[in-house]
Amino acid sequence: MADIWVKVLQPAESYELLTLDELKIILNIAATDTSEDEQLKLWIAHYSDVVATMCNRVFARETVEETWRGDTMPLDCPRLFLTHYPVADDDIEAVESPRGSLIDVSAWEVENRSGKMRIDGAWAEPVTVTYTGGYLLPNEAPPALKQATGLLIQGARAEMRQAAVSGIKSISHRESRVQFMDPNSALKGQGGAIEAAAETVNSLLYKYMRFYV
Secondary structure, three states, rough: OOOEEEEEOOOOOOOOOHHHHHHHHHOOOOOOOOOOOOHHHHHHHHHHHHHHHOOEEEEEEOEEEEEEEEOOOOOOOEEEEEOOOOOOOEEEEEOOOOOOOEEEEHEEEEEOOOOOOOOOOOOOOOEEEEEEEOOOOOOOOOHHHHHHHHHHHHHHHHHHHHHOOOOOOEEEEOOOOOOOOOOOHHHHHOHHHHHHOOOHHHHHHHHOOOOOO
């Protein structure tokens, strides 16, 4: 397994996968209704981070300096898997091996969508790649990431509302009595609203997960 050191040179302006307006559409909340705005903003920040953590990567567009070291010298594998992707050819500022010795642009190529970089010829560790990669969030976030984040927030909102009324079973006044159906009963066998959405969320995120090699 490669040893990767990542230094962020220019952090992203936003790490959020959804806008407030997009979330309101998902939750069927009117754009003019601002009563939940602060809670929704908190959830957007929180669950955007949860999705990034589940996928083991940073989705936001950042400028980084990555230094790669392998198990042996020289490195036998001609490929690197950049941590911030997608990344365009023009977004790669320098490839050095070792630091201070530039590898000519004609000796490497990058698969833009996955961030996989191939370097031709002999090269030794460490290899340092300086580049800008990722999505301009929240607008460029892929629909699957937006949907997964929205589902998690939808589940959190449902569980909060259920908790608020879970202790109320009935109201009596003199000879009148009104009974309420337990709103949690439909989800008791599923472990809650968030857990109920887990399979769908995992399916949406699988293609965006980063597996270290």
